[in-house]
Amino acid sequence: MMRDQxxxxxxxxxxxxxxxLLGLHMTIMHLDEILRFTSLNPAGGEPIDWxxxxxxxxxxxxxxxxxxxxxxxxxxxxxxxxxxxxxLIQGAGAKKAVSVLLxxxxxxxxxxxxxSALASFALARSL
Amino acid sequence: MNDSxxxxxxxxxxxxxxxxxxSPRWQDFTIPRTPGMTVLDxxxxxxxxxxxxxxxxxxxxxxxxxSCGMLINGRARLACNTQLSELGAGVxxxxxxxxxxxxxxxxxxxxxxxxxxxxxxxxxIRDDAAEQENPTGEFAQSxxxxxHYLQFSYCIKCGCCMAACPTVATDPVYSGPMPLGQAHRxxxxxxxxxxxxxxxxxxxxxxPWRCHFAGECSRVCPKGVDPAKAIxxxxxxxxxxxxxxxxxxPPAAVVPKPTEIRRRPNIPDAPPRSV
Numbered sequence: 001m002m003r004d005q006x007x008x009x010x011x012x013x014x015x016x017x018x019x020x021l022l023g024l025h026m027t028i029m030h031l032d033e034i035l036r037f038t039s040l041n042p043a044g045g046e047p048i049d050w051x052x053x054x055x056x057x058x059x060x061x062x063x064x065x066x067x068x069x070x071x072x073x074x075x076x077x078x079x080x081x082x083x084x085x086x087x088l089i090q091g092a093g094a095k096k097a098v099s100v101l102l103x104x105x106x107x108x109x110x111x112x113x114x115x116s117a118l119a120s121f122a123l124a125r126s127l
Numbered sequence: 128m129n130d131s132x133x134x135x136x137x138x139x140x141x142x143x144x145x146x147x148x149x150s151p152r153w154q155d156f157t158i159p160r161t162p163g164m165t166v167l168d169x170x171x172x173x174x175x176x177x178x179x180x181x182x183x184x185x186x187x188x189x190x191x192x193x194s195c196g197m198l199i200n201g202r203a204r205l206a207c208n209t210q211l212s213e214l215g216a217g218v219x220x221x222x223x224x225x226x227x228x229x230x231x232x233x234x235x236x237x238x239x240x241x242x243x244x245x246x247x248x249x250x251x252i253r254d255d256a257a258e259q260e261n262p263t264g265e266f267a268q269s270x271x272x273x274x275h276y277l278q279f280s281y282c283i284k285c286g287c288c289m290a291a292c293p294t295v296a297t298d299p300v301y302s303g304p305m306p307l308g309q310a311h312r313x314x315x316x317x318x319x320x321x322x323x324x325x326x327x328x329x330x331x332x333x334x335p336w337r338c339h340f341a342g343e344c345s346r347v348c349p350k351g352v353d354p355a356k357a358i359x360x361x362x363x364x365x366x367x368x369x370x371x372x373x374x375x376x377p378p379a380a381v382v383p384k385p386t387e388i389r390r391r392p393n394i395p396d397a398p399p400r401s402v
Contacts, residue, residue: 002369005330008362009369083337087297 007079014076021069028056057124066117074110078102133216136160138169140181141198141222143229151229153220154178160211166199166219167206170233183233190349193283196290197233198222203287203347224290237286243302244284246328247310252321253378264381266318272379279312279357281350288344288354294337302333304344304354311357314364320378326368335361 028040032047043051056062085098135157143151158172167185174181183206185195190208197206200220211219227235251266253259288304289295295303302310310329313319329335335358345355367373 002326002330004332004334004336005326005365005369008336009366012366083339086337087294090299 011076011079014072014079017068017072018076021065021072024065054124054127057120060121063117063121067114070113070117071110074106074113078106133160136164136169136211137218138173139218139220140170140173140233141220142181142232143223144231145229164211165207166197166204166209166211166214166221167195169211169219170206170221181233182231191283193285196224196235196285196287196349198224198290203290205285205287205349208349224286226290226292226295227286235286235290240286240289240303240305241284243306243333244309246333247302247306247325248321249306249309249313251313251316251319251378252324253318254320255378255381258381262381264383266379267382268317268379272317275317276312276315278352279308279315279354282308282312282348282352282354283350285349287347287349288352291343291347293341293343294339298337300332301337302328302335304338304358307335307338307361308344308352308354308357311361311364314361317376318379322364322368322375326365329361329365334365335359338362 027035028037029047032041037047040056041047041049041052042055043049045052047053082098082102086095089095089098136159138156138158139153140156141151142148142154156173156177158169158177161168167188170181170183170185183195183197185207186192187194188207190205193205195206196203198204198221199206199209200214200217203224206221221233223229223233224235227237227239230236251259258264282305284305286305288308292304294301307329310325314322314325338355338358340355340359342355345353348354364373
């Protein structure tokens with residue numbers, strides 16, 4: 001019976017993870033003039049410059065946080081979508097089908113996104 | 128009521144008798160308008176002078192019993208607590224509370240709400256049943272502890288919040304603002320020890336999880352209760368509980384009844400009885 005309590009708690013936790021990681025993203029990408037992240041932007045110039053992107057792409061920290069952000073965003077978003085859909089549909093069978101569909105879609109996108117993150121990490125390391 | 132106030136008022140009342148009428152219909156009644164008239168007064172005038180079959184539920188006429196919740200000009204309100212002057216000079220449209228089946232005319236079937244209410248055990252749950260049956264003292268509670276749940280205890284179970292809730296309208300499993308608000312009221316009561324038992328229901332699909340904080344329940348509540356707040360606080364409590372960080376408390380201890388009660392100074396005597 002604790003299922004909804006558990007899912008909601010993870011939904012909140014995922015929201016906090018998103019908040020922190022997006023905050024980190026915004027800080028790195030938009031506050032570089034103020035904070036001067038020389039280790040994250042070794043080539044100088046804009047954080048979006050190719051050399052800086054490759055430099056960050058080589059770091060394990062960023063590969064891990066990409067995957068973490070992906071997982072948190074997928075869970076948070078799809079659980080929210082599930083709540084919305086549950087208001088629009090009736091019947092235990094239909095709700096079960098929606099849950100299964102969202103789990104399959106979520107896992108599929110997570111695997112795809114993780115492989116992409118790992119591929120970009122490997123590519124950056126090879127440069 | 129000044130000279131410009133209309134002398135009559137048009138009531139547009141939703142009529143429906145399941146089993147006899149194929150569908151609900153509107154019926155118009157024009158009645159005299161008197162100073163200080165409430166929507167409930169008008170319904171009584173219709174019943175006494177125009178149509179004795181008109182049905183609704185009411186009792187106290189003073190916004191206490193919660194019987195006369197109705198949809199008045201599109202908003203869930205208490206008929207006894209709504210002055211015609213609040214509604215302006217237009218038509219007074221009266222319908223039964225939405226989100227409930229209709230028993231007849233303006234009488235909603237509130238039993239699903241009270242079933243959900245009962246399922247959430249809206250009473251003090253303690254281990255000392257003997258003390259509750261035959262009290263030897265009082266359950267200690269400070270004024271500060273009272274504040275934790277006081278506003279939620281003002282609920283009169285009129286069902287206006289349930290009628291205004293968009294989630295109740297679409298999700299038959301959702302308990303709704305009144306039962307959830309009352310569950311929070313007892314969970315927040317220092318004398319209660321029933322959180323774990325109520326959690327059995329609250330942690331499932333009928334719990335607070337489907338609430339998306341539209342806030343309509345709080346907007347329409349005729350007693351100023353804030354069920355939307357109670358539901359958000361309850362969600363927080365349940366998250367803390369899930370991650371084992373909820374600050375639980377044992378039910379308040381039994382303390383002896385005070386023996387030396389003295390009247391505080393400067394409290395004037397009550398006026399003499401007039402009846």
